[in-house]
Amino acid sequence: MVTTATEYGCHTFIRKSTLKAGEMSSAFQDMSRLMSESKLTVTDVKTKRQLTYRDLDREPKSEVDIYSPSDDEWEKYSRIQKTVYNRNTGGWENIKVRNFNNVRLRGVAVRKLIFGEGRERAVRRVREIGKEGTFIGPELVGKESLYVEDESGSISFHKTFCKVQQLAQKMAERFNRRLLALPGVDRKNTLIINFLDCHVMVLPSDDSPTKFLHVEKMLDHTKYKKWNTNAGMVDKSSSSFEVERFSTSPDCPFTIDEIPQAFSHFTYINSGRKFLICDLQGVLNTKSNPPVFEMTDPAIHYRKMTSRRDFGRTDRGQEGIDHFLRTYKSYEFSKLLSRQFIKDPFKRESIESEDTEDILF
Structure with missing residues (x-):
């Protein structure tokens, strides 16, 4: 066997x-x-x-969680730049190095071996290094394309991912306001949704082409979870903590495990049924105050499929939206968040929603 x-x-x-x-x-x-x-x-x-697929070497499964900056499997960069995508101008804005995670920063180390991969991107370990070449600050991850065709030596590959993640965060802010305004909600302890900041690290080198990495904080892999996918799957499993109720009102009962699914449905209703944000994955962080779903790598299904490809290869249009709606069941919670009664999630009736054009493009 x-x-x-x-x-x-x-x-x-x-x-x-x-x-x-x-x-x-x-x-x-x-x-x-x-x-x-x-x-x-x-x-x-x-x-x-x-x-x-590109030729990429993977960390062995027996790899320990202790890494030395003197290891020759790290590439070191001293000339670094942090740039953030501006969805309003459609361009990139450089951020001064002093705004990185640690004021003692003297460079960045990027692991040559990847340790994970998704549908489109490979993931490497990234660490900031200080004056003596030692690791400083929190563990980070750097994401780049899995495919040869995307290796154009350009920052443009990361544009769609940053655009999607920024839009997801804007919708999360709307959702969190609605969630915390519900009757009986414990505002201090109710979990909210937050998507990680999205920036690209520009790493020039004298010996090789400039590297562009989408860099984020590293989430705890032992707690990493997918609550739904862009193919319509909805995770129905819950831990004992996740079934804890966060409202004292009998008219507004809900549990933690309902929050991510309700967020996806909320984005569909609140956008005037133009798009749905899904593929929700990350970590449920109960140590922060307030507790928070720390999420990354969302997908967006946009109702009208066009050649613009604004939301990337994971955008499955109306088909992707319909697949989610067929598996989503917590409509009572969504009705409260949307402040309206929705009899049929597939109906295209006119609904009252906030303006979405300002965050779409």
Whole structure:
């Protein structure tokens, strides 16, 4: 019996298959032949182009959580720049180095080996380094494309991801205001939703092309979870903590595990049914005050599919919206958040919503 592991983001799924010795040998030979003939490819669902995986080395599974900055598997950069995408101007704005996480910053170290990957991006460890070359500040992650076709030496690859994450944060702010305004809600303890800040680190080098990394804080991988996906899956499992109720009003009961799903549905209703934000993943941080869902890498399904590709390859349009609506069940909570009665989530009746044009583009 052979066991294979497939990774999606921070999750590893184990598949077991029963193969005899001869069959197993043949399988490995076929795999080796395919790998040597060409790199693995996937198809871009919008352009129908074949995308080719880059050659990337992965950290071994036995890797310990202690890393030395003297390790030769770290690339060091002393000339660094932090840039933030401005959704209003459609351009990038540079931020002074002093605004990084640590005032003692003298450079950045980027791990040569990746430790995770999603549908489109590989993830590396990133650390800020001080004057003596030691690690300072919190652990960070740097995200870059998995595909050869996206390696254009340009910062433009990161534009869509920053745009989507910034829009998700704007909608989260609207959602949090509605959530905390509900009757009987414990404002000090009710979890709110927050998407991580999105910025790109520009790392020039004398020996290689300039590297562009989408850098964020590292979330606790032991607590990492997906509450829903861009394919319509809704996680229905809950820990004992997640079923705790956060409202004293009998007219407004809800539990923690309902909050992410209600947020996705809220974005659909509040946007005037123009888009839905999903693929909600991250960490439930109960140590912060107030507690918070720290989320990253959301996806947006925009109702009208166009050639603009504003929301990237994970945008599945109305089909993606409908898949979520078929699996979402906590409509009572959403009715309260939307302050209206919604009989049928598939109906396209005219609804009263806040203006969304100012945050869409």
